[in-house]
Amino acid sequence: MRIGLVAGLATVAGIAVVATLVACSQTVSPPVVRTMAQPQKVDVVCLHVLDGSGVPLAQYAPVSETQCTPVPPNVTGGAMQYHLFALVTQRLRGELGVVDLTNGQVVDEDRTTPGINLIPVGLQPTDVVVAPDAQLTFVSTAADGMTGIDVIENTRLLGDSTGSPALPPLGLSDLMGCSLPVAPVALSTIAAPSGSPGTAYYLVALLAGSGGSPGAMVTIDPTGFQETLDDAGATGAVAPGSFSPCKIVGRTSISGVLPGATWTPGPTWPDGVPYAEAGDLRDGEPSLGLACSGGSLTAGDGGTEASSGAPVDASADGQGGGQAIAFPSGSAAFPTAMVMRNDGRPLAYVADGALPLIHVIDFSFPARPVELDPLLTTSVDNPSRVVSVGWVALSPSTRDYKRYLYAVDTADGSVMVFDVTDPDASPHVPLRRPHAELNPLIPVDRLKFSAPAAAVVFAQHDWPVLSPATPSDTVNEFTGLLCNPNPNAHPNDTTFLDVGAYYRADQTSVVQAQEGITPTLPYRLRGVFAFVTLSNGTMVVVDVDDWDAPCRRPDPMSTDPDAGEGIVGLTAGMTGQLDIPELPATDANDLDPYHAPLVFAAGPNITPPTTSGVTLEAFFPVSAPHRVRSSLLLAQSGGGGVVLPALSGQPQLFDVNGAPLSVSAGIGQRNPLILATPLPAGFFDPDYVNNSLAPHPSDRSALSIPAVAPGTPPPPPSVRISFDDPTVHQTQDWTVTYEGALPSVIGISSDLMTSDNYHTLTLNASGAQLCSRGIEDWDVGQSRVAEVLAARGAASIPVDAVPIDPASWTADYVEFTDDLLASTDQYWSLPSSDANDCWNDINGGALADPPNSTGPSVHAADRYNFCFASYDAAVNADTHFSRDFPILRAYDNEVVIGRFAWDPGPDSANPLPELTTNRTIVGSDPSNVPFLEQARCCFHHQAAFKVRTGGEWVAVGTENVGLLHHVSADGSSAADGNSGGRCVLSCNPKDVLLNARAFDVPWADSTCAPLPTGAASIVTDRNSPLAMRNPMLSFVMWAGCGALPSVGGQTYDHTLNARDSVWRFAVGPGFSPLTVAIGQVSGSPASPQSMRYINSLGQIAVVDGSLQGLILYDLNTIAIGGGPYY
């Protein structure tokens, strides 16, 4: 049968070349013959297979997993006495694969049959678990009509592949088994309560819901199977081949009842700064805007309703306020996965695929399992969303005795973090990320990855050190130590008062080598980590409790330039908002790892170190709980070149045609100048330190520090990189464009209509989610201007530095991007009508038809020609300013536009043309009628458009970041009938750094003489309203200086900036997560199915559905440790 199938596949492969029917020349690779077929779940068992002489035992024996140790380097695993076997369910054919991990091969269960044969079990195996005493293996099966558990004696796991004489291979009828009424989803075991008679453990099965009935958990007594092992003829023994009902001794349905009606977001998890309370960082961040601080707006003509910021979600800050639970009515519980907890009180955490719950079942009394209050799976960003869970994993205890549950949200593949330390008292909702505003690109209550998470596993791993007193004792080695950089812990070359000092960055060689390697950070995994496999085949390492965290930091961590014997010097100061100075040690006996503001120490018994005791990374914290781990040290030479995010060369200014523009002295000063923001007090910029890895701070020197204020001659352009959160950085090309187009508004066509007789025109684009695209209307523009003018006033910038009130020209505007219909199109000849009345006032009514006309209009050609003369072809849209219309009001489904006006100047015969530099906004007004009628008629009542940032610069990350903004729909049902809500600026503190817009900041008069206040004092730091700060960088756009053009001595322009002038620069490298690509094993793509940490090996087993096999990842090397086995 198998041969026939292979032959068939080969034939089909040939046919497939032709029959894919999707390309003219597509080829298909020949199929790879694999033993495994849709492997899914895995467990392991240790077997004693060889005697001390390497001779196979007559009967191999299951033993404790701890007996199976990793295969040392240069040792043949096959010769070891104890072999660890992975047991892998095979979904497609209903089999259990047995893989000898010690010897590195798939076990052939039946050597009498060609090929590699596996153990047959029931169809659709769903899980596998090995008994605590290693004697039995249980496989749950879900085949329709045959739902139950197959039981395998582990003394027969190896079929006829070994033993003397070899036992016959297992057949389905050789297995014990028992039936269950519905399909089991998952299996586990729990220890029997101490003192209870009979079995030492129970089997726990999670049963799927069926026929509208909820799922259930059952406790199964395995005594019958155990008795069969001991005495097949015993009364209660289960006969091989039998499939009678399982002996269920306890049962509870999974409840579909919710404990309460509301929830509030959970507290934040630790921020990685254990020695200080960072508190609210808002004082060191920009303002969210006047609307959020209670300030009034300057209602413009477009502001028929005063806009207000989107309401703050108080609950999102844990300020209280119950949020209704999104709970689907009528749905039953639908268990999808579970994880058991066995640290004293046996608990099962059961993921639910239908209800927003993680059920908690207490098996303290196995015969009476009880459901406790469930965990609520919620979403702060989308409170109304029903969050279902597909995978759960439970962490080991951290150093502060915390236990965390990770749950995969099936809707977006993110991971929720629960604190389950105390099953009763710990929060029952997901924790939130501390200081979420520092990386607003990921949800506040989730871990988010580049692809959906498929599975998660935790591991506690360490690199032990030997006792200094007994260095040859490799058994009683030190483990679980916190790295200690405190100089008191290592006061001289030979003294280690705290063994944790052995883990300092300059003591790497002390750490015991394993597998022939001595690790260095960040590949040295010590602590508790989560490993998340993504659906794209990437496994990501997440820091949970990194025991090296105190040593991953800058040095010094002090703002006092005289701290540490006056040698702090250049690098005193914080790099980011969480790089909070450490307190000094209280005395020489203070060994606190976080009482080390200066790690570098000098003294008579200390040899000047060549490497620092810490990693000298630029961020702090580098290793924070529940944060993706970096693959590189975040230092200027972080293990492979520069890894700190920095400018790649100077920013360059270009004109609309891409020609470079000068910003040097003279004519170049008429152009704007982008400069880094001044550093806030107490900060230093790690990008501008030379010899930054010198352990002695005084050995470091300053690189050319960028100027932060313009002058004559102008300083080099620059921007300031932020060092607040390393994970936010991405390699990115940036553009900062004057009145640039929003990259988020493309491909949207709108209906053009009016509800006020063309005083305004409405561009309706239902479903376009315009607010989420970052559109800011005139009201928002005036609000921004008010804030900017206030800041300018505070900086004593004279009023005449701003020739025309920016409020009159600051608003996003649309630019129609469509071509007109062809001149031959039937549209032009449609007669005027009620629905087509817009011809009436155009060109003095010359294009309108007489009332009640029905035939083709005689004005068809005139109409087209008139419109073409007005708007030209789409290819010239950027230079035809008549296509521009200011957005008076923006809603989620539509924008309401007015028009631009400009002073034509004194010479009516030669009026000044409309320019982006001389026009102002006309709001709702009767004078708009002919202009807006013309727009509607010429674009046949329907047009696509883009949106530009009138009067503002806009920064766009051109790779992944795109436009950062915090515009959102306020959810209102507007008074004028617009649905979908008004576009307003969010007042959510999480959004405070979602910024992209900048205004010109005047610093000089028209002769380029600095203003009296001095340029340097105008902008104090990156949080000024005059600066642009986003999570990655900040800058100030200093206005060009020079006289504005004039006619007859009269100035009509309000800015020197030309539209589409653009600053370009690149920042990189971005944050590089520590990952392992599953697919790189064979060059194949990957589709991870499940994971299990094998404690005895220090390896993670990943079952992959695409490779159709098992792969092992070694936590010592962070690389493949075995396999793939298929």
Place this chain on the structure above:
Amino acid sequence: MALFLRNARALLGAAAVATAGAACYPGGGGSNPPLDSLYFPVGLAVSPDGSRLYVVNSDFDLQYNGGTLQSYDLQSIRNAAVGQIADGGACAEQVPTNDFLGLGCAPPQPVTAYLTSSVVIGAFAADLQLSLSNPKRLFAPIRGETAVLFADVDDQGNLSCPGGNGTRCASGNYVGNDPNAPPANTRHSVMSGEPFGIAQTLDGTAIVVTSDSDTTASVLSSGIPASSADGAVAAQSVEVSPSLQYVLSGLPFAGTGIAAIPHDRALNPPPCETSNEQLGCLRPAFLETNHSTAEIDLLRYYSDDDSLNPSGNRPFLQREGAFPLTATTGSDERGIAIDDSPRSSCRASGGDDSACAILPARVFVASRTPPALVLGEVGTPPSNYSGSFDPDLLTIVGTVPLPSGPSRVYRAPVIDRNGNYSLRIFVTCFDSDLVVVYDPETRLWDSIHVGRGPFAMAFDPFPTDAYHPNDSAPWGQAAPSDRPYRFAYVASFTESFVEVIDLDNSRPMSPSTYETVVFALGEPMLPKGQ
């Protein structure tokens, strides 16, 4: 096989040359295709009343001068299939086994006893669909013609193309290859590349077709009035020919699958299809896959058909966005299906109408490399940061590994053991000769071994709201002997026959024929050289 491959390579070489022109594959010369045979079938459709099975054959090896479009008496096929599995039938007497052909207890039957009508069409058809608003019109993208074929069918199942049974469809039955096709092609457009995937707006008034060999998608007016707002099928006869309206360019190369996003009728603003194109209505949208770029594109359809747009009904498409596909490591996506049953399930459970309307619909995409079913959701509920429901926002949530060669994706219910409808997602896996049956509720899947090269499927009719779990089948608790069976139909491309699969798991049969092949229409036939 070697001979066949050499032939195929020669053909493909010729095809590659032709690709530079209007079509990848010119029609072969030679004799007319046999009207009474299946020959590389690539598309199936079942009439809404279950009386007809339509098959489009592609003439893939160009042995003939065209393919065929056929109409079969489905009731007779069903009766024959039931005869196999009812008491005394072959399938009731033996345990079904998967033999070389993938058949169980069903010996192949010649098609002649079931064939009603057959017409000759161009070579290299790619798919087949019935109009959603009038079940008397069929559409098939024809790659060899760079056009979409339409053919009408009468109450007796006779194809009119327009000459009737046995004739060759006229040029007027091909839409998209004539820039001067009067009168509705006012833009004088022509399709480009090779039309492949096809989808319709929910009211059936427009058709969007992907192109497998360039970067375009085309929109056609179906020529059929919209179905009434309540979804009833229009009863009037078809009088207007379809017409090409617009060709959208700038899409990723090689569009393959496409599906209309099911906008719920209770949305605010309402879908344009259910609101007579009222002002501000939600316009139809489509998700398109491709096999060159790891993204799924959002296409928006504009009917240009309301009082605001006096230029008349001249539909067009816009590419409104692209959703990066990072959930897999490949960039080869094929079929796509969208399931809005969570909404009907919500309503069936007494949920608020408007609240149910904004539940996400489930999206299923076949990924060729790695072979997987990509799971997604389209439609995002309001959040704290966005006050409105985004009905077209796609979120990818995971993948399910599949056997090799997944291509097309379908959704249809089976009858579960309790006699209720239960939704399944069917994926044809071409390279592994399997049809995967995925249960979106339990997230488990089965597979059905079928003949070589399963390419297309069709299903017995079912109510469109029959997807939610435990929705009773219409016969309720009737005795099994009084209930109709429920079947799926699978076209084997490589062996040129159609298999019938039993999808009723409620019958106390032993052995069970559930999810096995119980009837084979046509003699399986390997390609030349095999």
